[in-house]
Amino acid sequence: MAFLELHNLNKIFGKTEAVADFNLDIEKGELVSFLGPSGCGKTTTLRMVAGFEVPTTGRIKINGVDITDNPPNQRPVGMVFQAYALFPNMTVAGNIGFGMKIARKPAEQIRNRVDEMLELIHMPGLGDRYPYQLSGGQQQRVALARALALSPALLLLDEPLSALDAKIRVSLRSEIRAIQRKLGITAIYVTHDQEEALSLSDRVVVMNVGRMEQVGKPFEIYNYPKTEFVAQFVGTLNAVKAEVIDAASRTLRIEGQNIQAAAGLDGVRNGDRVMIAIRPERLSFTTEGVKANLLECRIENITFLGSIVRIQVLVGALTFHMDTFNNPFLELPKIGENVQITFSREAVLALSQEKST
Amino acid sequence: MRDTSVFAPWATVRAFFQRLRPEEGRRKSNVWSWFIFILGMIYFFLPLYATFVFSLKMIKDRYTFEAYKVAFQDPNFFSHFGYSVLWAILTIVISLLLIVPTAYWVHWRTPRLRPVVEFITLMPFVVPAVVLTFGLIRAYGSPPIVLIGSPALLIAGYVTLSLPYMFRAVDTGLRSIDVRTLTEAALSLGAGWRVILTQVIFPNLRVAILSGVFLTFAIVMGEFTFASLLAWPAFGPYMEEIGAMRAYTPQALSVVSFLLTWGSIGLLQLVSRGAGQEQIAGAH
Numbered sequence: 291m292a293f294l295e296l297h298n299l300n301k302i303f304g305k306t307e308a309v310a311d312f313n314l315d316i317e318k319g320e321l322v323s324f325l326g327p328s329g330c331g332k333t334t335t336l337r338m339v340a341g342f343e344v345p346t347t348g349r350i351k352i353n354g355v356d357i358t359d360n361p362p363n364q365r366p367v368g369m370v371f372q373a374y375a376l377f378p379n380m381t382v383a384g385n386i387g388f389g390m391k392i393a394r395k396p397a398e399q400i401r402n403r404v405d406e407m408l409e410l411i412h413m414p415g416l417g418d419r420y421p422y423q424l425s426g427g428q429q430q431r432v433a434l435a436r437a438l439a440l441s442p443a444l445l446l447l448d449e450p451l452s453a454l455d456a457k458i459r460v461s462l463r464s465e466i467r468a469i470q471r472k473l474g475i476t477a478i479y480v481t482h483d484q485e486e487a488l489s490l491s492d493r494v495v496v497m498n499v500g501r502m503e504q505v506g507k508p509f510e511i512y513n514y515p516k517t518e519f520v521a522q523f524v525g526t527l528n529a530v531k532a533e534v535i536d537a538a539s540r541t542l543r544i545e546g547q548n549i550q551a552a553a554g555l556d557g558v559r560n561g562d563r564v565m566i567a568i569r570p571e572r573l574s575f576t577t578e579g580v581k582a583n584l585l586e587c588r589i590e591n592i593t594f595l596g597s598i599v600r601i602q603v604l605v606g607a608l609t610f611h612m613d614t615f616n617n618p619f620l621e622l623p624k625i626g627e628n629v630q631i632t633f634s635r636e637a638v639l640a641l642s643q644e645k646s647t
Numbered sequence: 648m649r650d651t652s653v654f655a656p657w658a659t660v661r662a663f664f665q666r667l668r669p670e671e672g673r674r675k676s677n678v679w680s681w682f683i684f685i686l687g688m689i690y691f692f693l694p695l696y697a698t699f700v701f702s703l704k705m706i707k708d709r710y711t712f713e714a715y716k717v718a719f720q721d722p723n724f725f726s727h728f729g730y731s732v733l734w735a736i737l738t739i740v741i742s743l744l745l746i747v748p749t750a751y752w753v754h755w756r757t758p759r760l761r762p763v764v765e766f767i768t769l770m771p772f773v774v775p776a777v778v779l780t781f782g783l784i785r786a787y788g789s790p791p792i793v794l795i796g797s798p799a800l801l802i803a804g805y806v807t808l809s810l811p812y813m814f815r816a817v818d819t820g821l822r823s824i825d826v827r828t829l830t831e832a833a834l835s836l837g838a839g840w841r842v843i844l845t846q847v848i849f850p851n852l853r854v855a856i857l858s859g860v861f862l863t864f865a866i867v868m869g870e871f872t873f874a875s876l877l878a879w880p881a882f883g884p885y886m887e888e889i890g891a892m893r894a895y896t897p898q899a900l901s902v903v904s905f906l907l908t909w910g911s912i913g914l915l916q917l918v919s920r921g922a923g924q925e926q927i928a929g930a931h
Contacts, residue, residue: 342831362834373825375832379850389836433832440836 291354293318293476294339294444299348301334301500308334310500312348316478321470323479323487326497327523332480333448335497339478340446341365352443368437372449374429376421382408382432383417389440407435410469427458434466438473445470445477451486463490484524488512496520518641521567528610529567529641534558542566542638545606549583554640565641570600572637573612575623576630583635585610589627603631695905702898714895718903721896727885734798734874734881735867738805739860742813745806747856750817751848754826761818768814771807776872780804784876795877804873809863816862820855821848857918861911869904 292315299312309331316322324332337343339350341362350358357365368389376385386407387400395403408414411431421429430450437445447466451459467490470477481487487494488508496503496511496519504516515521522529532542532549537558540551551566558564576584587603587610599622601612612631614620623629705713718724753761771779783804787794794800826848833843849856871883886904890897 340831340835342834362831363837363839365835367835369832369835371828371832373828375825375828377829377832377847377851378824379847379853388833388838392837392842436832436836446835 292316293320293353294478295349295351296335296339297349297351299335299338299350300346301331301338301343302346307500309338309345312502314495314502314505316476318476319474320492321467321477321479321490323481323491323494324497325481325484325487325494325524326503327482329499330497331500332482332495332497334500336446336448336478336480339444340367340369366443367446368440368442368444369446369448370430370433370437370450372452374421374426374433374453376429376433376436378421380420381417382413382419382421382424385421385432386417386436386439388436393440403439407439410438410472411435411465425458426454427462430454430462431465434469438469438475443476445475447477447479449480449482451481451483459486466490488524496523498523515567515639515641518565518567521639521641526570526611526613527567528570528573529565530608530610531563532566534560534562534564536560537562540635544585545608547585547605549585549638550635551638551640552635554638558643562643564643567639567641568610568633568637569639570611570613571598572633573610573631574614574633576632580632582632583638584630584632587629587631589623589625589629592622592625603629605631695902698898699902702895702902705895712899714899715903717893718889718896718899721889723885724900727880727882730880731868731870731874731882734801734805734879735864737798737802738809738867739863741802742806742809742859742863743856746810746813746817746859747849747852748844750814750821751826751844754818754821755830765814765818768810771810776804776808776870777876779807780873780876798879801873801877801879804877805863805867805870808870808873809859809866812862812866813859816855816859817852820852823855824851854918858915861915865908865911868907 294314294316296312296314296316299309300307301309312331312335314322324335326332334343338345338348341357341360341364345358348358349356352366377388380388383404386404390400390403404417405414408417411434413428413431413435416424416428421432424432430453434450450466451462454462463486466479479487479490488511491508493505494508494511495505498519504511504520506514511520511524515524518529521527530544532544534555535541535543535548537555537560540553540555542549542551542564555564585605587605589601590604590609591602593600593602594616597616598613599616599620601614601622603610603612610631700710702714703710703712705711705717749764753764774782783800784795786792787800794803829847829851830843833847838847868882870881871887873879874881875884875887882904886897886900889900
């Protein structure tokens with residue numbers, strides 16, 4: 291039995307199916323991210339777990355106890371919101387201790403717990419401040435401490451870093467992960483930021499138009515996307531159509547040039563068209579001795595992105611992007627130069643098939 | 648960015664002349680501002696000043712506060728004033744109990760109904776107080792519900808009268824805070840509705856509620872139609888009664904009435920200034 295069980299969750303708003311057939315088991319201490327574009331149903335699913343939305347059908351169980359019909363204030367759940375949602379009329383200590391005060395805990399216990407939480411979020415001594423006296427990052431840390439103060443069984447984070455600037459986002463997400471690991475708390479993290487989801491999570495649930503597209507470890511999601519949507523949504527991708535030349539040897543043709551794939555072409559026949567994808571970082575310029583998976587191309591553009599350099603090449607009429615790590619001694623070809631690029635057979639991801647008639 | 652609008656040439660010409668005579672331009676604009684300001688002040692304060700001066704001339708050829716003394720020595724003054732204060736307090740309490748939860752619920756659960764509720768609250772502006780009073784008398788003057796003779800009818804009328812002011816004040820306050828997220832945050836921490844309203848929503852609406860309270864107080868203190876037609880003692884009918892019999896005392900009472908309203912507004916400003924930083928900064 292999993293710690294959190296979401297069985298056949300469905301949510302319909304009027305005529306819109308916001309969440310459909312959502313099934314997921316989450317183990318104790320696991321951090322699972324719901325990743326997807328706006329309107330994919332990730333927040334609605336989270337809100338159903340929190341109790342702010344009632345599922346049209348389906349059940350939610352925490353530790354074997356069905357909480358589907360419990361109101362939000364009777365669920366063992368702590369939540370962190372995108373907009374911080376700190377109570378402006380209360381100090382930091384007041385905010386953190388609010389839940390315990392509601393639960394009628396002794397004042398001494400509340401004080402100790404507030405101090406403990408302030409230590410946890412590296413803000414000792416700031417208990418007397420009001421939310422308006424804190425930066426965005428500090429406010430969100432207080433919101434996290436407030437959600438954790440009651441030691442909930444489950445922590446829900448609804449795009450908690452979206453309102454923060456890029457640098458604080460990166461440092462705070464590491465902090466959230468460290469705290470989650472330290473406390474061993476089970477958590478669901480909703481985000482539309484793939485980097486956030488991949489870097490934080492034990493598992494990622496990629497969602498699209500109310501449905502789960504793929505559930506897996508970040509490594510699997512990125513390297514072995516099961517659907518075209520996942521491949522397109524997670525990371526940058528070169529997605530092109532190729533014609534199957536020899537199904538037995540998994541040989542494909544792109545713009546008159548042959549390449550080979552390692553897997554993912556079961557059931558295809560010669561003449562079928564398949565959508566394949568190659569990640570930009572799997573492409574490289576040819577070194578001597580490489581004979582297979584070579585593509586003749588022309589350099590179209592070179593963009594410096596800091597740690598990486600993105601090179602745009604033209605293979606026939608198709609544009610490919612290639613990423614290479616930046617280093618001061620990197621020798622790059624010139625724009626307009628004809629070069630060869632290569633990639634391993636394993637780098638070819640087969641996404642969908644169109645049967646030949 | 649270059650201004651490419653049709654006004655660009657005029658703006659250039661104006662800027663050129665302003666550069667030539669910047670002081671003169673500024674002075675000219677200042678003179679106009681002062682002229683309009685002084686005109687407004689004369690329009691507002693001159694009648695008030697005249698009333699005040701007249702109220703001081705009760706004793707021939709002397710400026711005294713005799714009219715005020717007479718007004719304050721009249722036992723009816725305090726009893727009617729006291730009644731109005733009582734009606735105002737009851738109106739405020741009932742308005743708050745009715746409007747704050749309603750406005751909160753509209754913001755939290757049914758934001759689409761907000762324009763409808765807002766329209767309803769504006770009705771007292773459209774329906775004259777006389778019509779409203781006769782409507783109340785007709786509706787509650789005969790069975791099944793008879794409220795004639797009970798102050799409940801008067802208070803109900805006052806609550807209706809103060810609806811636009813109280814609702815707008817509370818509504819503005821609610822719009823300055825993220826009602827939905829704060830409510831959800833409180834719910835996720837185990838709070839029930841009573842706690843959410845009293846510990847989360849009310850404290851963050853302090854300034855808004857106080858402005859509604861002071862406005863309602865000022866309206867009820869000066870109200871005449873309801874109290875007069877429903878035959879309840881109040882400050883408004885008392886002033887009218889005195890006005891019919893005496894010359895100087897009603898002027899003195901008018902000045903007192905103005906001072907009362909200004910006192911309320913001054914208190915509101917004082918309270919708002921104290922809590923402003925907390926609310927505005929906390930709302931972002």
